[in-house]
Amino acid sequence: MNGPQDLGGQMGFGPVAPEKDEPYFHADWERRALGVTLAAGAMGAWNIDESRHARESLHPADYYASSYYQIWIKALEVLLKRHGFVSEHDLAAGRAVDATATPKRVLKAENVSAVLAKGGPCDRPVAMPALFKAGDLVRTKNFNPTGHTRLPRYARGKQGTIEAVREGFVFPDSNAHGQGENPQWVYTVVFDGAEIWGEGADTTLTVSIDAWESYLEPA
Amino acid sequence: MSHDHDHDNELDPFAARVRALETILTEKGLIDPAAIDVIVDTYETKIGPRNGAKVVAKAWVDLEFAAWLKRDATAAIASLSYTGRQGEHMQAVFNSEATHNLVVCTLCSCYPWSVLGLPPVWYKAPPYRSRAVIDPRGVLEEFGLTLPAATKIRVWDSTAELRYLVVPMRPEGTEGWSEERLAELVTRDAMIGTGLAKEPA
Numbered sequence: 001m002n003g004p005q006d007l008g009g010q011m012g013f014g015p016v017a018p019e020k021d022e023p024y025f026h027a028d029w030e031r032r033a034l035g036v037t038l039a040a041g042a043m044g045a046w047n048i049d050e051s052r053h054a055r056e057s058l059h060p061a062d063y064y065a066s067s068y069y070q071i072w073i074k075a076l077e078v079l080l081k082r083h084g085f086v087s088e089h090d091l092a093a094g095r096a097v098d099a100t101a102t103p104k105r106v107l108k109a110e111n112v113s114a115v116l117a118k119g120g121p122c123d124r125p126v127a128m129p130a131l132f133k134a135g136d137l138v139r140t141k142n143f144n145p146t147g148h149t150r151l152p153r154y155a156r157g158k159q160g161t162i163e164a165v166r167e168g169f170v171f172p173d174s175n176a177h178g179q180g181e182n183p184q185w186v187y188t189v190v191f192d193g194a195e196i197w198g199e200g201a202d203t204t205l206t207v208s209i210d211a212w213e214s215y216l217e218p219a
Numbered sequence: 220m221s222h223d224h225d226h227d228n229e230l231d232p233f234a235a236r237v238r239a240l241e242t243i244l245t246e247k248g249l250i251d252p253a254a255i256d257v258i259v260d261t262y263e264t265k266i267g268p269r270n271g272a273k274v275v276a277k278a279w280v281d282l283e284f285a286a287w288l289k290r291d292a293t294a295a296i297a298s299l300s301y302t303g304r305q306g307e308h309m310q311a312v313f314n315s316e317a318t319h320n321l322v323v324c325t326l327c328s329c330y331p332w333s334v335l336g337l338p339p340v341w342y343k344a345p346p347y348r349s350r351a352v353i354d355p356r357g358v359l360e361e362f363g364l365t366l367p368a369a370t371k372i373r374v375w376d377s378t379a380e381l382r383y384l385v386v387p388m389r390p391e392g393t394e395g396w397s398e399e400r401l402a403e404l405v406t407r408d409a410m411i412g413t414g415l416a417k418e419p420a
Contacts, residue, residue, distance in 0.1 A: 005326050005327060006325070006326060007325050007326075007345055007348040007349040008325035008326075008348070008349065008352045008353070008376065009349065009352060009353045010345070010349040011349065011350075013344075013345040013346040013349050013350075014346055015346060015361050016341050016344075016346045016347045016350070016358055016361045016362070017341060017344075017346070017361075018339070018341050018361070018362055018408075018413070019339070019340065019341070022339045022340065024262065024263050024267075024336070024337050025263070026340070027231075027234065028234070029230075029231075029233060029234035029237040029238070031259045031263070032237050032238070032241055032255060032259075033237050034258065034259060034262065034337070035254070035255030035256070035258040035259050036237065036240060036241050036244065036250065036255060038258050039244075039250040039251070039254050039255055039258065040244060040249065040250060043249060052326075052327055055327065056326075056327075064345065067340070068328055068340070068343040068344070070233060073233075073236065073237055073240065076240070077240065080240075080244075085244070085247065085249055086240075086243055086244070086247075090243045091239065091240075091243070094235075094239035094242060094243070095239075095242055095243060095246060096242075096243050096246035096247045100247040100248075100249060103249055106248065106249060106250065106251060107250070107251060107254045108251050108253075108254055109251055109253035109254045109256070109257050111254075112254050112257040112258055112261065113257070113261070116258070116261060116303050116304050117302055117303040117304075118302075118303060118304075119302070119303040119304040119305065119306065119307040119333075120304065120307065121307040121308070122307070122308075122380045123307075123308065123380075150326060150378045150379060151378070152325050152326055152376065152378065154325075154352065154353075155376075166308075166379070166381060167308070169379055169380055170380075186379050186381075188381075190373075196352075196353075197353055202354070202355070202356060202372065204368075204369070204370065204371045204372050205355060205371075205372050205374065206371070206372070206373050206374070207352050207373075207374045207376060208373070208374070208375055208376065209376045209378045210376075210377070210378045210379035210380075210381050211378070211379075212379070
């Protein structure tokens with residue numbers, strides 16, 4: 001979706017403000033926000049693509065006014081409600097009022113290390129051979145899907161070169177919506193700065209994205 | 220000044236919101252607060268850019284490891300026991316005199332947690348995410364880094380599940396240094412591409 005998350009090339013946000021010796025957390029609630037988000041995700045009710053889509057579906061004014069941990073928590077509330085774990089009554093009361101859906105699993109302290117060390121690999125076998133090979137010229141599709149996609153607006157309808165054939169990866173555009181993993185080949189596609197930004201582009205710049213095969217057409 | 224509020228009202232509204240959510244989920248048996256403590260401790264004290272610095276320092280002194288890191292970063296990094304969440308599929312990109320690499324996630328905040336830990340606030344915020352792909356030199360200036368005009372800049376937008384680790388160039392004057400000593404020169408920003416490795420003091 002052409003949502004607030006799709007930031008590449010937008011203007012007006014001001015300078016980057018790196019903080020010297022930045023701590024990992026700026027308030028104790030950020031610690032709990034990280035932990036609650038990961039622990040709730042470990043219930044297995046939604047996947048990473050659905051959670052990303054919940055974050056980018058926040059109203060743009062809300063998204064831009066929120067810190068990243070705030071975005072996480074706001075999206076987490078949406079996911080918990082959608083999957084029947086938390087109700088508006090619960091949130092209004094600040095305690096458990098309504099019954100809950102049954103999770104697939106609950107992450108226990110003794111299992112955290114193993115779960116984090118395992119992560120969530122998203123490589124999958126793909127039945128068809130890769131359509132493109134390194135060196136091929138391709139053009140990204142020009143589309144504007146209303147659902148989740150990982151093809152940023154700045155890189156749509158642009159000609160680039162396949163630099164590397166990666167692996168078969170879960171396709172986020174369907175997986176985010178409960179429509180299956182439908183793995184596809186993923187490629188690193190590199191574009192000249194001028195192809196993307198046109199007049200006045202930095203002539204020393206190239207930008208790459210990692211693109212699922214269905215985002216690409218032969219150029 | 221009035222002090223008729225209860226203790227919870229001393230929390231800022233968002234802290235109260237997070238506490239309420241944790242309370243609800245705990246009361247329903249959906250999360251284990253002790254698990255949250257372990258998660259926080261892991262990312263606050265165990266996983267951070269020291270991991271990545273060790274990978275880079277090893278690549279500087281061990282050409283065979285560097286070649287492996289270039290070819291199959293996931294396996295090479297796993298050989299040092301750095302694996303897991305947001306590092307499942309790794310790619311190392313090597314700076315050279317000709318090309319400087321810079322990593323961003325314009326669409327969210329994808330970052331190689333297994334080697335760099337949790338991302339800094341600026342990495343997740345709109346100024347960096349919007350400008351890294353269109354004005355990388357301007358962004359680097361804000362980090363105090365001015366690249367030669369002829370240096371090519373390659374920006375890697377982490378749009379899929381590959382996570383990128385920049386291997387900065389080894390500073391001159393470090394011949395014969397141990398991996399441990401070299402790792403001290405490798406900053407988090409150098410491994411994102413917003414900085415270079417530190418010069419030896």
